[in-house]
Amino acid sequence: MAGVKIYGMARTRAFRALWVAMELGIEFEHIPIEIGEAGAQTPEFLAINPNGRLPVIVDGDFVLFESLAITMYLARKHATGTLYPATVEGEAKTWQWSLWALNEVDRGVNIWSLHAVRLPKAEQDIAKRNEALKVIEKPFRILDAAVSKTPYLLGNDFTVADLNVAAVISRAADMVLNANRNLKAWLMRCLDRPAAKRALALKNKSDADTPDDVTRRIARINRL
Ligand SMILES: N[C@@H](CCC(=O)N[C@@H](CS)C(=O)NCC(=O)O)C(=O)O
Structure with a gap:
């Protein structure tokens, strides 16, 4: 099949790459590689991404890892002026929010989701869950304020900055977000987009098909 290859369950x-590809309406092939020895640590996969992590994309001869680099690359290649901002300032704000999401909230939301939703109830660590909530409290307030005056992070239009931050915190959709009502409304606006819904349907099915042992391995490998 032609088009970009997206590796990762x-x-x-990989959800982030799938969402942007669906948002852009580009042709792509999804190769649902599993983490660890079952996929991402095999010699064949390591030849593509020596990090042994997901996702990675192959676009012709071009190989790219890091999920948010992937979303920004694809948006810039296919949708500069719409999904990807055309101005230097808009581009810089996109980098700002993307790096912010990775540094400030990615790990906290992941820890929370494992210990509040995904691990079997008896194995959830309440202390880790509460600590994660503390870590994300301030960044969530900052995000709430950022989307209190405009519908999207860069103004009136949805851009890859929104896609990146919303994708990083998508598992926060299961949280009680009453203290951050603007954030909640913005997150729902982003996740309600047709492309987001299609990507989320794949993610939800993949979650449902994940055996507990794999969820335990995710927590262990990533020290979550
Ligand atoms: N910063 C990287 C993180 C990639 C990452 O940690 N992916 C996880 C799956 S969501 C993974 O491959 N974990 C398995 C491992 O680290 O061995 C990105 O955003 O792409």
Whole structure:
């Protein structure tokens, strides 16, 4: 099949690449590689991404890892002026929010989701869950304020900055977000888009098909 190849099960950070590809309406092939020895640590996969992590994309001869680099690359290649901002300032704000999401909230939301939703109830660590909530409290307030005056992070239009931050915190959709009502409304606006719904359907199915042992391995490998 022609088009970009997206490697990684939909429940992994490959979700971000799948969402942007669906948003852009580009042709792509999804190769649902599993983490660890079952996929991402095999010699064949390591030859593509020596990090042994998901996702990675192959676009012709071009190989790219890091989920948010992937979303920004694809948006810039296919939708500069719409999904990808055309101005230097808009581009810089997109980088700002993307790096912010990775540094400030990615790990906290992941820890929370494992210990509140995904691990079997008896194995959820309440202390880790509460600590994660503390870590994300301030960044969530900052995001709430950022989307209190405009519908999207860069203004009136949905851009890859929104896609990146919303994808990183998508598992926060299961949280009680009453203290951050603007954030909640913005997140729902983003996740309600037709492309997001299609990507989320893949992610939800992938979550549902994940055996507990794999969820335990995710927590262990990533020290979550
Ligand atoms: N910063 C990287 C993180 C990639 C990452 O940690 N992916 C996870 C799956 S969501 C993974 O491959 N974990 C398995 C491992 O680290 O061995 C990105 O955003 O692409």
